[in-house]
Amino acid sequence: MDAVREVFESSRDFTIGIEEEFAILDPATLELVDRFPELYAAAGEDPVLAGSAAGELIASEIEIRSGRAETMAQAHAQQAERRQRLFALARSHGVALASLGTHPWADYLDQEIIDTPHYQRLKEDLGWVARRNNTWSLHVHVGIRGADRAVKVSDWLRERLPILLAVSANSIFLDRQDSGLASVRTEIFTRTFPRCGVPDVFGSWDEYARFIDTLRRLGSVVEATQLWWSVRPHHAFGTVEVRICDAQTSGAESSALAGLITAVVAQTAIDLDEGRLDRIEPLKDREIEENLWRAIRYGLDGRMIDFRGDRELEARAALEELLEWTAPARAGLGIEVDLPPENGAQRMRRELRGGAGVEEIYRAAVAETARTYAGAAPDGAERVAAAE
Secondary structure, three states: OHHHHHHHHOOOOOOEEEEEEEEEEOOOOOOEOOOHHHHHHHHOOOOOOOOOEEEEOEEEEEEEEOOOEOOHHHHHHHHHHHHHHHHHHHHHOOOEEEOOOEOOOOOHHHOOEOOOHHHHHHHHHHOHHHHHOOEOEEEEEEEOOOHHHHHHHHHHHHHHHHHHHHHHOOEOEEOOEEOOOOEHHHHHHHHHOOOEEOOOOOOOHHHHHHHHHHHHHOOOOOOHHHOEEOEEEEOOOOEEEEEEEEOOOOHHHHHHHHHHHHHHHHHHHHHHHOOOOOOOOOOOHHHHHHHHHHHHHHHHHOEEEEOOOOEEEEHHHHHHHHHHHOHHHHHHHOOOOOOOOOOHHHHHHHHHHOOOOHHHHHHHHHHHHHHHHHOOOOOOHHHHHHHO
């Protein structure tokens, strides 16, 4: 942990890294296929994808990482190139890529864990929990200089997690049904994995480091990646990583959400530096959990509680307040946040009300992902849709 402290002390403020997770599908049936090892090996032959493509537990998932960027524009440009190369690689191997928080009907019991020592150890350690996690999300890293400062930024970000989740909610389907939730992914992942969901307030690097060292000494963890909290200091990168959001169907939505998350982290650091948080008490765990449940259940169609103001407000109004609050950070960092009028959960429910079936909605989402992340439909998807 002393070495990790030094990583943060030498970190640079507001660098950006984006990580997007995709499901690997048969383009005709839209079933999950365990093709990660094949795609990963092929990615290793690409000078850009090598080191940018990664696995995430199950063999029907692949992640693409932007790498460190100095600006939001650079992060978007780097990620755009990696998206295009990944989607082209997937097409050349006869598979499609999807980007929702869950697969609408895939059985988690059918999913294979990646055959590496790291993931096989997790399979052994976590048992059913590891197998249950067939979910996909968006992660954003923002550089924060200073170890104490990184912990305090993470502490204050806890209460922003519910509205970020509500904005990103994009997983209503499970077991071929409308789950009744806006983000069933969050209910699966944060309620089952250990050291997950909203972390406690640590207050200082020393307190954080003591807890992590206790977990390590007593055998709960062997590496920092076993800290799956929805916001965490990242030990290797010297960043604060926000992990609460569902994967986004369109590339534009994912980019806009990454920009919003970056602005939220940066504005929190700015407020901390300028003393605006000195006389404010952090929200209690139970207060954050109440809003988190509302985000899971209703997304942007729900209401949030402003516990300090003793009031309830529409989630959309809470988003507008978030945008107003982050305006200085967005202006300073050149971040534009162009969010659509509906998020994924709202669109899917509207399509359901219009009479579309689950498979029809998912097939359209897969095509939208291909069009907006890579500019092309996956091989076979348009042909199958036309045949239907």
